[in-house]
Amino acid sequence: MSLTVQGFMLIDVDVAALNNAGKDTSTTLENAVATKKVNKGGRTYAYVSGQAWRYWWRETLKKDFGWNMSPVTREKKIAFTEANPVVYDDDDMFGYMRAAKEGxxxxxxxxxxxxxxSALISVSPTNIVQNWSSMSRQEGDAVPYGKDEYCATMKGMFSIALDQVGTFSSEDRTGFKNFNDALAKLAIENGADLIDDPFAKDKKGDPLKLHRLEKPVRVRRVLDTLLALEILSGGAMQTTNMGDVTPKLMVLTMLNSGNHPFSHLAKDDLGKPVFSVPALKQVIADYAGRIPGKVCIGRRMGFMDELEEDLKTFADADHVFYGSICDAVREFVKEIETSIP
Known part of the structure; x- marks a missing residue:
């Protein structure tokens, strides 16, 4: 059975500018930076691109978990990694594309x-303000500049396909050729097994083969990826607009499908971001037959404290766990260790 980790999280920041969009052309200031924002229903929402979130994630895994990161090569207008997921942890978990030709x-x-x-996007419409700042340590006049700042509770989703981690195809088809002969040989030398591909067959109708790394390697990569969320850090303008981007509320579970059911757990209520426990209960009830283990819910005390009693009442020993963010993540990774094929 193919299992997918499904995660939902809320972060909460004040006077932040987590992901900028370059020069702001809407102001008379010569030096002004705009934050990333999007309009929906005529209202403005601040957001962090999915790419920026992934960058924070990679850097946390590199600095705090000692991941062996794939070196990047730049040629003219393109850049690519080594595309070697046997050696480099991030090439496995974060994917790659290395375009090349021989003749x-x-x-x-x-x-x-x-x-x-996903991207991280504010739950409620965001009042983004441009504040005036200046560089004034030099002699003479100060050099003014502007920057967008906001307060926001932001939501995001992620998933991890457990059967894909450390598992690689050599099928000669766009999007499926993860390995060449040299990588296949290296994988076998490093203890990889050959397994049947459940979705691809050769011309004779026999299953094609996949290379799968040893289980301890695959388990470590998945657990590190999840545990990194406890200490996630990043964002633009951290020197003067430092924001804590660790989750303040999180929901984690596994589904035996790739569908992500948690997109509407948070909503705007007249300008106030709220988390809907009834919506969570409905999702869990609707997908009960597809959730093989626990649903783990974590919340940081001080954030949405009004949820405490409802979440405590909802939790039960067998199916729903509720605790702090770190407790929820660590309870969930116990299930992961026994669920990775």
């Missing part, structure tokens, strides 16, 4: 990331 033969390697994530 007229296409030898491009690609890997769809087992880790997928």
């Amino acid at each position: 007229k033969k296409n030898i491009t390697l690609t890997r769809v990331s087992p880790l997928k994530n």
Whole structure:
């Protein structure tokens, strides 16, 4: 059975500017930076791109978990990693594309990331203000500049396809050729097994083969990825607009499908972001037959404290766990260790 980790989280920041969008052309200031924002229903929402969130995630895994990160090569207008998921942890979890040719033969390697994530977007419309700042340490006049700032509770979703972690295809088809002969040989030398591909067959109708790394490697990569959320850090303008981007509320579970059911757990209520326990209960009831283990809910005390009694009442020993963010993540990873194939 193919299992997918499904996660939902809220972060909460004050006077932040987490992801900027370059020069602000709507102001008379010569030096002004705009934050990323999007309009929906005529209202403005601040957001952090999915790419920026992934960058924070990578950097946390590199600095705090000692991940062996794939070096990046830049050629003219393109850049690519080593595309070696046997050696480099991030090439496995975050995917890659390395376009190349030998003569007229296409030898491009690609890997769809087992880790997928949304953008982080404010739950409620955001009042983004441009504040005036200045560089004034030098002699003479100060040099003014402007920057967008906001307070927001932001939501995001992510998933991890457990059967894809550490598992690689050599099928000569766009999007599926993760490995070449050299990588296949290296994988076997490092203890990888050959397993049947459940979705692809050769011309004779026999299953194609996948290379799968040893289980301890795959388990470590998944657990590190989840545990990194406890200490996630990042965001633009951290020197003067430092924001805590660790989750303040999180929901984690596994589904035996890739569908993500948690997109509408948070909503706007007349300008106030709220988390809907009834919506969570409905999702869990609707997908009960597809959730093989626990639903783990974590909340940081001081954030949405009005949820405490409802979440405590909802929790039960067998199916729903409720505790702090770190407790919820660590309870969930216990289930992961026994669920990775």
